[in-house]
Amino acid sequence: MREVFVGIVLVIGMAAGPAPAQKSGQAGVDVVAPETTDTPPPVPAEPTAPDGDASLTAALETLGATFPEGEVAAFRTYLDGLPPGVTAATIGHLMYMRRHWDKAAWFFGTDAVADPTDVASLNNVAAMLAEVHADADGALPDSLLLAAHDAARAATALDPQGAAGWNNLGRIALVLGRAAEAAEAARRATELAPDEPLYWSNLARALEAAGDSAGAAEALARARALEPNGIPYLSARAALPSGGAYSDALARVCNVNFRCQEICPKSIIGGIQSVTCEIENTNAQAACLEGKPYPTAYDCSEDLPDYGILIPGLNSGFSACVPGFCVHVLVDGEGNVDARVEAGASVGPVTGYVTADGHYSPENGFSYDNVGGGVRWSLVNGSTAGNVASGLGHPPVHVEAESTGGGPVSVDIETYNMGVISI
Structure with missing residues (x-):
């Protein structure tokens, strides 16, 4: 124009x-x-x-x-x-x-x-x-x-x-x-x-x-x-x-303030994110001073990992698995709890499962979403360690077809539930 x-x-x-x-x-x-x-x-x-x-x-x-x-x-x-x-x-x-x-x-x-x-x-x-x-x-x-x-x-x-x-x-x-x-x-x-x-x-x-x-x-x-x-x-x-x-x-008028210490979760991951938030705040302030477009806010929310066991020392939470059932729990410093539940049964190298995410906060109570399920086909079988991992829902290497929340089916090649190739 x-x-x-x-x-x-x-x-x-x-x-x-x-x-x-x-x-x-x-x-x-x-x-x-x-x-x-x-x-x-x-x-x-x-x-x-x-x-x-x-x-x-x-x-x-x-x-x-x-x-x-x-x-x-x-x-x-x-x-x-x-x-x-x-x-x-x-x-x-x-x-x-x-x-x-x-x-x-x-x-x-x-x-x-x-x-x-x-x-x-x-x-x-x-x-x-x-x-x-x-x-x-x-x-x-x-x-x-x-x-x-x-x-x-x-x-x-x-x-x-x-x-x-x-x-x-x-x-x-x-x-x-x-x-x-x-x-x-x-x-x-x-x-x-x-x-x-x-x-x-x-x-x-x-x-x-x-x-x-x-x-x-x-x-x-x-x-x-x-x-x-x-x-x-x-x-x-x-x-x-x-x-x-x-x-x-x-x-x-360049007073860009993302309020990083207020909006980032009070957890180890939240602390890491707050550092990124402060860096982005500095970049936005510099862009403002130069007369360029700049962001006016930052999303510092802490998301539950998509797959796998939480990494100790980086997330305030735990994972617990028994054959046919796994739950991953994440807790932040504000009293909010996120949980992912998977349950299923294995027949040989094939595991069928259902999954759902649950959320609890002191302000909003309990809710759940991302209800879905899928099938995993283990590509490495025979070893004791592989059989144990497969029984716990984490085959060492497998093909997975999954759909959550009524969305389309995704097909992935994964190792211990960490994506390697997505189709």
Whole structure:
């Protein structure tokens, strides 16, 4: 996604009716789904200019000239036959969802020309015209971008409390090279919606263009604090200078703390994991200081080994086996207990078995999962040690077919229940 679109907020809605519900949209875009009304708005057969300004009408004519021959006339005929409650803005919304920016701009613009007081359509046509202009890479005249600017200014005049409109105006002004206006509009957006990282990222871009690197650094730091790995921040960070005021401002929000000593189990294995956790915490802190994406949490849970007897000194637990039955138990310092039970019978080199995992914690009580079973075929037979190990469920070398939790059957070649080859 290009820089222009990342910074433009698309507001899709209806001029009449209750406030619509917000939905998630493209990166850097707030999309508000339209609601239908019982009264169809006026949709002219041909766009007419807003009072005193023909720039939007001219932009629609310029845009329509790029469509296949006869398509604009077909669109106008289609609009004439829309059922009650369906508007040109509704069709613009559908075009936007299908990423047809030029068609979306035409339909939003048609709706805005029909009703110059429709804030949503003014905002939408401004966003889409700017996107189409950027996508054309110089093939379309700047009059489209100027029309987008006029529409955005009209939207903020009609709705001065709409943060999305000010953000639109700021980004379009910045593309036009009007840095002071862009910074003023972006500042207004952050004042109205201080928890939106997109607006702070756009303010950073505008302030840098206006020559205020210190202010831009503070705005970028605010965006990062709100969403460390968000696309708005990462995109702005890549476009803005490094070092100096930016390094200082970003360093102040780089307080990465995985709380390793709190989240890692109080056991020998947990102690080993806590060391890894601290290393990952240091790496994340370094990435944060460099302005790169970084993890904000660490999983330090202690899992029961998949196979075999627990290793003394590394796990707080034990294994006990008798012919036809084995149980492996793991206990951590918090009073949590995990157990794996296997039971079965052997006929010669073949052992059939069932297995299940049980869990106990002081907070949640007892539960079990991973119920399943399988068959083992011993490949080494005849020796006393091999027969004893096979009887305890641990053939020295064997082929195993197992399924747990209703999952697919896995086939493994193992030695003492430790996987060597999996199929």
